[in-house]
Amino acid sequence: MQILSFTLGLKVDKVSDLGLESLLKVVVMQKQVFFPTGSVLFREGDPAEGAYLILTGEVGTEMESPQKESLALASVQPPAYLGLVDSVAGEKYSCTGRAVRDTRGIFIPRSELLTNFSQPETKLELLRALANEVSGSYKELRMVRDKHSKRSGPRKRISQPSA
Amino acid sequence: MRSPYGFDIQENCVTCPIRHEREFCNVSPEAVADLQRSKATSFYPAGTLLYIEGQAPRGVYILCNGRAKVYTSSKQGKVIILKIAHAGEALGLEAALASREHEETAELLESCQVNFMATRDFFRYISDHADAALKTAGQLTADCRAAQEGIRCLGLSGSVEEKLARLLLHWTGESRPLLAQHDRRLKVPYKHEEIAQMIGSTRETVTRLLGALKKKKIVEMKGATLIVKDPERLKQLAGE
Numbered sequence: 366m367q368i369l370s371f372t373l374g375l376k377v378d379k380v381s382d383l384g385l386e387s388l389l390k391v392v393v394m395q396k397q398v399f400f401p402t403g404s405v406l407f408r409e410g411d412p413a414e415g416a417y418l419i420l421t422g423e424v425g426t427e428m429e430s431p432q433k434e435s436l437a438l439a440s441v442q443p444p445a446y447l448g449l450v451d452s453v454a455g456e457k458y459s460c461t462g463r464a465v466r467d468t469r470g471i472f473i474p475r476s477e478l479l480t481n482f483s484q485p486e487t488k489l490e491l492l493r494a495l496a497n498e499v500s501g502s503y504k505e506l507r508m509v510r511d512k513h514s515k516r517s518g519p520r521k522r523i524s525q526p527s528a
Numbered sequence: 529m530r531s532p533y534g535f536d537i538q539e540n541c542v543t544c545p546i547r548h549e550r551e552f553c554n555v556s557p558e559a560v561a562d563l564q565r566s567k568a569t570s571f572y573p574a575g576t577l578l579y580i581e582g583q584a585p586r587g588v589y590i591l592c593n594g595r596a597k598v599y600t601s602s603k604q605g606k607v608i609i610l611k612i613a614h615a616g617e618a619l620g621l622e623a624a625l626a627s628r629e630h631e632e633t634a635e636l637l638e639s640c641q642v643n644f645m646a647t648r649d650f651f652r653y654i655s656d657h658a659d660a661a662l663k664t665a666g667q668l669t670a671d672c673r674a675a676q677e678g679i680r681c682l683g684l685s686g687s688v689e690e691k692l693a694r695l696l697l698h699w700t701g702e703s704r705p706l707l708a709q710h711d712r713r714l715k716v717p718y719k720h721e722e723i724a725q726m727i728g729s730t731r732e733t734v735t736r737l738l739g740a741l742k743k744k745k746i747v748e749m750k751g752a753t754l755i756v757k758d759p760e761r762l763k764q765l766a767g768e
Binding site: 511 | 600602603604606608610621625626628631632651655658661662664665666668669670671672673675676678679680682683684728767768
């Protein structure tokens with residue numbers, strides 16, 4: 366929640382009459398984006414201009430080969446960041462994000478993400494989120510390795526012909 | 529001071545003459561002074577496992593020199609090399625930050641000097657120094673993108689030849705931290721078996737395919753140096 370208040374530019378002490386949670390709810394309602402089922406949040410190869418904080422729903426991710434073959438990756442369940450690594454790196458999105466169910470989230474532009482790295486209250490949350498993305502990529506890599514391995518079991522022994 | 533391992537011992541980060549060349553150590557004077565106070569320096573022979581998959585994190589390890597192989601294994605027990613870490617890289621970041629078991633093993637390929645920072649000290653270090661947090665973020669993004677490239681290579685390439693071609697192209701392209709490169713010459717620090725572990729194949733197949741690429745004059749091997757002679761044909765093989 367720390368990053369939300371900073372991302373949204375909240376001055377909590379100026380509005381002490383409101384509790385933080387209720388204030389956040391109000392602003393989140395104003396800033397959030399909605400993606401109906403099947404719609405695309407971002408496409409692989411597009412410049413990563415920001416990350417999404419997914420609040421409700423579900424987003425599927427997929428990679429595409431130059432021959433337009435598709436590889437489905439793990440889906441993202443809320444609350445979670447999406448496109449964070451690509452945005453922080455300032456690269457292109459490495460996959461396509463598509464809403465599997467009606468999805469609500471908040472778009473955080475790259476400039477705000479980078480600003481948050483200098484905020485003591487938010488940098489740890491962002492670094493933990495990046496660590497989770499690394500961990501998720503390793504899990505995905507292990508699954509893909511097993512799925513696409515040439516031999517899934519031990520090599521068969523060739524029996525010697527009896528004399 | 530020269531150590532028996534054949535490298536110069538450098539225990540003081542503040543006066544380290546090559547600190548500015550090391551990605552993770554190239555931070556502000558305040559941050560490096562804090563790093564110096566918080567770390568413990570050790571020296572290990574080649575083959576040492578700094579941490580293993582499934583182990584609870586104790587902290588982060590900064591390679592002062594040498595190289596380390598970072599790998600994980602699939603459910604079927606297949607080894608997947610995630611990267612070869614070089615001097616100036618930090619290891620074990622994601623486990624320390626996420627406070628969960630290591631998902632990978634880090635094995636030293638050479639005798640190395642390693643600076644260790646306990647998790648609690650590391651959290652304080654990145655909390656107090658914005659540039660240190662940015663360096664950490666940079667390293668995590670590089671690790672993640674390397675893993676994504678691995679997923680792409682394994683999951684979206686049809687034949688082993690295509691996977692190998694993709695890997696060679698990736699090396700010549702964006703993976704500068706992995707390999708020293710000059711134009712299209714690459715110093716390949718991997719054995720054929722390790723390359724096979726990256727593309728989900730066998731050592732024999734990698735040796736055969738590299739031989740075929742040489743025969744077709746697409747690549748040339750001079751010792752550990754690989755020269756891409758015909759990048760266009762390599763791209764065709766990679767399906768690009």
